Amino acid sequence: MRKIFKWIIGILLLVGLGGGAYLVYRHWNKNHSTKQNNQQIKDFEKVIQQLKKDTEHNKIYLAKCLNNTLKEGEGSYKRDEPPKIPNWEQKNEKTEKLEKEFQQAWKEFSDIKNQIGEYWRVIHKEIADDEKLHKIQKNWVEITFKLDQDREVNARFNDFIKTFFYRFLTKKGLSRSEVDFKGFGNFYIEPKGNSRISEMGNCGLPENEGITTLGDKITRLPIIIKLNQLYLLNNGKNGSMDRFVSKISRNSKGEVIGRDILPIGFNELIETIAHELAHAVQEVKNIDHYEMGKGGIILTQCESSGEGERNDPTDPLKLTKPKYPEWVKDHAQLTEEIHQIIINSKEYKEFERWWKSS
Incomplete structure (x- = not known):
């Protein structure tokens, strides 16, 4: 009986030590995940802020295009694909809010980018049309002579x-x-x-x-x-x-x-x-x-x-x-x-x- 009792006590001690170690590991892992998540949040906030800055830059660029004040060498920021959303360590209210903010920032960036693209599409077509017209109109006096008379x-x-x-x-x-x-x-x-x-x-x-x-x-x-x-x-x-x-x-x-x-x-x-x-x-x-x-x-x-x-x-x-x-x-x-x-x-x-x- 005494041997059986010692054996049971040993098993209980091992179970207790294992459970304690697991609790310690869980606590450490949670803290580590929180730390990692906080870093992901900070990095993603920087991405969003940069995206907003690029959008503002492109708005100014588009305004200069429309006002004909663009200087040689000035350009817009181009992004074909949106930045990746992090694979969050922990999803929470903060990360959900950031994702919504990011989606809105990307939409605004894309809208301005599309407007810039459309502006240059129209300009390039106008230039091509005007080049053709310029060649034709070099003889404008001859073209209009008949009606003039x-x-x-x-x-x-x-x-x-x-x-x-x-x-x-x-x-x-x-x-x-x-x-x-x-x-x-x-x-x-x-x-x-x-x-x-x-x-x-x-x-x-x-x-x-x-x-x-x-x-x-x-x-x-x-x-x-x-x-x-x-x-x-x-x-x-x-x-x-x-x-x-x-x-x-x-x-x-x-x-x-x-x-x-x-x-x-x-x-x-x-x-x-x-x-x-x-x-x-x-x-x-x-x-x-x-x-x-x-x-x-x-x-x-x-x-x-x-x-x-x-x-x-x-x-x-x-x-x-x-x-x-x-x-x-x-x-x-x-x-x-x-x-x-x-x-x-x-x-x-x-x-x-x-x-x-x-």
Whole structure:
């Protein structure tokens, strides 16, 4: 019996020692797992923060792309695959919260990345299209010659311009017998020496004609409106080109780094007509209150024409300080009023259908 008792006691001691060792191991393993988990959390927090920083960087990059202020060498951060979520030692409320934060951060990163990708996809297509257009438009004078010489085209423009000139004068009660409005004169080509296209329309005196005065009173004021021949590229018979690519710049690698593009669509054509009609109307308004300038009698001024200071480095043609600011303000208002009358008329719709037909 004594041997059996000792044997039982021995077994119990061994079981107790084993159980104690297991409890110690369990406690150590738990602490080790917690420590490992905490480190995983810290590392993953850094991953999320870096992802957010990359997103902010890409937002700024995209804004520069859209504002055309991107400098050479600037780029975006690219990630094709999301960072891996850790194989957690212990899943808990903290790790679940981090995973949700990570999913949101990756979604925001991906959204901006996709927007950047779409921006460059569109740009590359535009560049390819503009390169083709630039080659075609090198012969733009030849392309537009036939329409320029077309009597029907010139007659249509003459009727259209005269219609709205007299309609607006009648509405405002501005009719004057001294005014000899010739309507539409012709399409013109700017001199080849010009470094850039300076105007798309012109309102002034007909060739070989001047203002007649008697003392300080104007007794005859001839007015004629002309339009840049480039607009004829937009006619349906010439393929309805809506922009003129005057120059494509490349770097040493042959990559396109700049394009000089001038909008010449139908909307721009109508805006130019309204702009020039506003000059004509303003000349009528100021017939009794004209000014004398370097070139003689002055009757009208807008933000880009006439006397004054021009010191804007980005646009040397823009008047930064016009000599007659009140006229500039009045011209802008007249342009808008005339434009609204045109686009809300039946003649506008008829003119548009004719212009766009091929």
